[in-house]
Amino acid sequence: MKPIPFNNHYIKLGDDFYVNTYPTPVAKPELISFNHDLSQQLGLCDTVVNSPEAVEIFAGNQIATGSEPLAMTYAGHQFGRFSPQLGDGRAILLGEIISPKGIRYDLQLKGSGRTYYSRGGDGRAALGPILREYLVSEAMAKLGVSTTRALAAVTTGEDIARMQLVSGAILTRVATSFVRVGTFQYFSARGDLESIKKLADHVIARNYPQISTANNVYIALLQAVVERQATLIAQWMQLGFIHGVMNTDNMSIAGETIDYGPCAFMDAYDHEQVFSSIDYGKRYAYSNQPSIGLWNLTRLAECLVPLFNQTNINTGVQIAETILHSYAKHYENNWLAGMRRKIGLLEQKEGDRELIEDLLDTMAMNQADFTLTFYYLSQLNLDDMSRDKTLHVLFSNPKALNPWLEKWRKRLHDETTLSDKERQKKMQTANPLYIPRNHQIEAAIRAAEDEGDFSVFHQLHQVLQNPYQPQKGKEAYALPPKPHEVVKKTFCGT
Numbered sequence: 001m002k003p004i005p006f007n008n009h010y011i012k013l014g015d016d017f018y019v020n021t022y023p024t025p026v027a028k029p030e031l032i033s034f035n036h037d038l039s040q041q042l043g044l045c046d047t048v049v050n051s052p053e054a055v056e057i058f059a060g061n062q063i064a065t066g067s068e069p070l071a072m073t074y075a076g077h078q079f080g081r082f083s084p085q086l087g088d089g090r091a092i093l094l095g096e097i098i099s100p101k102g103i104r105y106d107l108q109l110k111g112s113g114r115t116y117y118s119r120g121g122d123g124r125a126a127l128g129p130i131l132r133e134y135l136v137s138e139a140m141a142k143l144g145v146s147t148t149r150a151l152a153a154v155t156t157g158e159d160i161a162r163m164q165l166v167s168g169a170i171l172t173r174v175a176t177s178f179v180r181v182g183t184f185q186y187f188s189a190r191g192d193l194e195s196i197k198k199l200a201d202h203v204i205a206r207n208y209p210q211i212s213t214a215n216n217v218y219i220a221l222l223q224a225v226v227e228r229q230a231t232l233i234a235q236w237m238q239l240g241f242i243h244g245v246m247n248t249d250n251m252s253i254a255g256e257t258i259d260y261g262p263c264a265f266m267d268a269y270d271h272e273q274v275f276s277s278i279d280y281g282k283r284y285a286y287s288n289q290p291s292i293g294l295w296n297l298t299r300l301a302e303c304l305v306p307l308f309n310q311t312n313i314n315t316g317v318q319i320a321e322t323i324l325h326s327y328a329k330h331y332e333n334n335w336l337a338g339m340r341r342k343i344g345l346l347e348q349k350e351g352d353r354e355l356i357e358d359l360l361d362t363m364a365m366n367q368a369d370f371t372l373t374f375y376y377l378s379q380l381n382l383d384d385m386s387r388d389k390t391l392h393v394l395f396s397n398p399k400a401l402n403p404w405l406e407k408w409r410k411r412l413h414d415e416t417t418l419s420d421k422e423r424q425k426k427m428q429t430a431n432p433l434y435i436p437r438n439h440q441i442e443a444a445i446r447a448a449e450d451e452g453d454f455s456v457f458h459q460l461h462q463v464l465q466n467p468y469q470p471q472k473g474k475e476a477y478a479l480p481p482k483p484h485e486v487v488k489k490t491f492c493g494t
């Protein structure tokens, strides 16, 4: 077996950016899951990650050849309050690899022991949150959303103290960058412009090479990050996904969904939905996500502005304001384009936004399941209404949907060049049947924690590999929770 072909760059930025840190070995690691497909995509399948001894690497008990483990430094606004010193308190970057397609990836352990940045924490992760992150991040990837990935998960054979003693676990996760908005804030808070520049140059070379020839690469960087985040958050909204902790330290500079904590997908549609047990002020509610995205990007802009125009700060501020203003347009365009796809519209017409909002309002008033509403909508015919009842039953007042369906059909008649079959096929690529529903994640966690049974986790993970395809015998995975199964709160498990 070949060694992992590490090719580490971040470490060259110098020790202001990290602290060299080895994982703390664990008692008795056992593999929960290894992601073969991802290892192939990363070009790692003929390396040690695919051997029996890999479990020791995923547990932090063995340091792979070429790995230069470190904990990254960062700061961040947590629920609006600035913490000048956070950093990887329970994560360790093992190193970087370059995939066969030439994309550079970070490999990181999460839950691998204390670091310089652990403060009062134990540096460990509980089994439940690791299973949740594995399931949700992999589901997001299959749904077509930009995200960090899960390469492997192991149990540690050690108990850790949370509300009670729980099993410890470690996730090996993969990102095109673990640099966060908060990484820039760390240096900005210290007035260290040179390090901000160094970090920005690193990010541009690695994640935004297409802007390297721009007149001012730092201006282009802000613009590019704004666009990626607008695109990302529009995707979350179209899937009913709630991140739960959109602190600036949990916002990736590469535009990937990162740091899955108390995240969840909505069942019944509710603009105000919050799951996180610690989000008392509903700061990160579903409908707040687009504006919180902008708030976070404004914090990034504050870090980068001194690099825009070094002779006149006001000019720099004006440039940043113009870029931040463009966020709303990018978000809106992405959201509208995606929602048009979800309801099967090919052309852009005046009134589309209202039509979409009307549907969402009707769903909210009738506690209709977000995912299934769009899924069943994508199976309706234009003139034959016999299938409408599959959609009706999702609404507390089934008749409430009829005026909307009438408008929708009229709107489609105004443009339709597609047959029912063609439109349905198109719509089904925008409307998944299977999402990682909270009650199913909970069931997977309960079986693993209480019975040591990982089969529920594996079965759910399997179904989520193909979110847009109906799967024989897997109908139950598409269903919303029964009243006694509803999960109202999620915990970040720190």
Ligand code: AMP
Pocket: 086, 087, 088, 089, 090, 091, 117, 118, 119, 120, 121, 122, 123, 124, 125, 245, 247, 250, 259, 261, 492, 494
């Ligand atoms: P999060 O919002 O979960 O991404 O974490 C916020 C900060 O708390 C980060 O700096 C983490 O590294 C740190 N942290 C979270 N859990 C732990 C833990 N169990 N031990 C040490 N640090 C932690």
Ligand code: MG
Pocket: 249, 250, 259
């Ligand atoms: Mg975090």
